[in-house]
Amino acid sequence: xxxxxxxxxxxxxxxxxxxxxxxxxxxxxxxFKKRPRLIARAKDMHYYTPEGREILDATAGLWCCNAGxxxxxxxxxxxxxxxxxxxxxxxxxxxxxxxxxxxxxxxLAPADLDHVFFCNSGSEACDSALKxxxxxxxxRGQGSRTRLVGRERAYHGVGFGGISxxxxxxxxxxxxxxxxxxxxxxxxxxxxxxxxxxGEPEWGGHLADALEGIVGLHDASTxxxxxxxxxxxxxxxLPAPKGYLERLRAICDKHGILLIxxxxxxxxxxxxxxxAAERYGVVPDMITFAKGVTSGTVPMGGVVVRxxxxxxxxxxxxxxxxxxxxxxxxxxxxxCAAGLAxxxxxRDEKLFERAKALEPRxxxxxxxxxxxxxxxxxxxxxxxxxxxxxxxxxxxxxxxxNATGHxxxxxxxxxxxxxxxxxxxxxxxxxxAQIDEIMEKTAAAIRAAA
Ligand SMILES: Cc1ncc(COP(=O)(O)O)c(C=O)c1O
Numbered sequence: 001x002x003x004x005x006x007x008x009x010x011x012x013x014x015x016x017x018x019x020x021x022x023x024x025x026x027x028x029x030x031x032f033k034k035r036p037r038l039i040a041r042a043k044d045m046h047y048y049t050p051e052g053r054e055i056l057d058a059t060a061g062l063w064c065c066n067a068g069x070x071x072x073x074x075x076x077x078x079x080x081x082x083x084x085x086x087x088x089x090x091x092x093x094x095x096x097x098x099x100x101x102x103x104x105x106x107x108l109a110p111a112d113l114d115h116v117f118f119c120n121s122g123s124e125a126c127d128s129a130l131k132x133x134x135x136x137x138x139x140r141g142q143g144s145r146t147r148l149v150g151r152e153r154a155y156h157g158v159g160f161g162g163i164s165x166x167x168x169x170x171x172x173x174x175x176x177x178x179x180x181x182x183x184x185x186x187x188x189x190x191x192x193x194x195x196x197x198x199g200e201p202e203w204g205g206h207l208a209d210a211l212e213g214i215v216g217l218h219d220a221s222t223x224x225x226x227x228x229x230x231x232x233x234x235x236x237x238l239p240a241p242k243g244y245l246e247r248l249r250a251i252c253d254k255h256g257i258l259l260i261x262x263x264x265x266x267x268x269x270x271x272x273x274x275x276a277a278e279r280y281g282v283v284p285d286m287i288t289f290a291k292g293v294t295s296g297t298v299p300m301g302g303v304v305v306r307x308x309x310x311x312x313x314x315x316x317x318x319x320x321x322x323x324x325x326x327x328x329x330x331x332x333x334x335x336c337a338a339g340l341a342x343x344x345x346x347r348d349e350k351l352f353e354r355a356k357a358l359e360p361r362x363x364x365x366x367x368x369x370x371x372x373x374x375x376x377x378x379x380x381x382x383x384x385x386x387x388x389x390x391x392x393x394x395x396x397x398x399x400x401x402n403a404t405g406h407x408x409x410x411x412x413x414x415x416x417x418x419x420x421x422x423x424x425x426x427x428x429x430x431x432x433a434q435i436d437e438i439m440e441k442t443a444a445a446i447r448a449a450a
Pocket of ligand 1: 120121122123124126155156157158229233234262263264265290291
């Protein structure tokens with residue numbers, strides 16, 4: 001590779017809005033830089049471009065900003081915390097907001113999920129949960145339980161653990177052999193049986209029984225954990241079919257396998273409850289969370305674990321570290337302050353209840369898009385929905401890219417894209433009039449991409 005002369009740092013910094021240096025994640029960089037979709041500020045339900053154009057946020061950022069944007073109580077809590085305590089380690093030391101936030105999250109979690117391990121993202125949360133599962137069996141003398149089971153079409157972030165149990169081909173195929181000893185359950189989506197379903201599909205609960213097949217193949221004594229999203233968000237809003245999660249729980253119980261719910265998206269109100277586990281009445285052994293915990297304001301993730309899991313580690317000499325895992329920024333003071341303030345807003349404004357109450361209205365509204373050109377299926381659950389568009393022959397993803405570009409530049413709305421699927425996941429403060437506006441603008445974008 002030849003090395004062309006590089007402009008000096010001073011020359012580069014002198015160019016206002018030079019788009020070159022930033023390599024955007026999960027983005028077609030060249031297409032983006034030809035026609036950038038730039039955001040300069042945000043308030044409540046809206047983003048604003050650098051020129052001041054208003055953009056309706058139909059995505060809660062990236063399924064994060066459940067309380068809406070730049071909310072005063074959260075902003076002020078972060079400012080106060082930065083002035084009070086900028087950073088303190090949580091290895092061997094700790095600070096009050098970390099304990100307070102852990103207690104608040106444990107209170108929101110179901111049953112005896114009452115201990116919280118902090119990290120900084122959903123990816124770290126998933127890898128942490130998988131490591132806790134492996135270590136849990138180890139400390140109980142069942143070190144042969146090393147297999148992990150994920151699911152096709154799952155997204156568990158981008159760490160090596162997460163992509164190994166995840167089920168998105170492009171997130172896996174470029175990155176080598178991944179973790180060994182991973183199996184996958186089949187995806188729960190089937191258009192033939194489920195198209196245009198509101199909420200949880202009737203068909204598909206039996207797909208959980210594939211876990212018995214995996215147990216039969218490898219023996220339960222080799223399997224540590226199963227990880228699933230109660231609603232698979234990143235591959236296009238795939239709610240668990242009726243009875244599916246209950247069946248998974250029963251099979252895990254039968255064989256001593258830990259069940260992990262990845263609630264990075266579904267946590268903090270998205271499905272009308274603090275956690276989707278509550279909606280489905282199923283108690284997992286661990287719940288991963290991120291995003292909504294701080295309403296997207298400061299990076300934070302974590303794992304809530306059941307008492308029995310935590311207690312299994314609390315053996316041996318008291319001066320000895322029980323779990324050799326953690327991040328410099330686990331329980332960062334700014335994230336904890338943001339989390340506490342976000343939870344206050346959720347509670348005071350009853351936003352989880354609001355999401356639940358709006359769900360029928362939301363689902364009716366999104367289903368009005370049925371019949372538009374190229375719409376193959378529409379799904380919705382909680383305050384979340386997805387519209388599958390027919391791909392342009394030979395150019396998968398292009399119709400979706402065009403639709404979301406038209407939406408941003410011409411309609412003034414931010415839509416999330418997964419392949420040719422448009423995902424709608426507004427902040428939980430969305431008004432009924434804004435629900436209608438979202439559907440009108442989305443319809444216009446779908447028509448423009450026909
Ligand atoms: C279910 C799930 N798990 C994990 C992640 C990864 O989170 P992050 O991007 O914060 O690492 C995501 C992100 O969308 C997610 O939806």
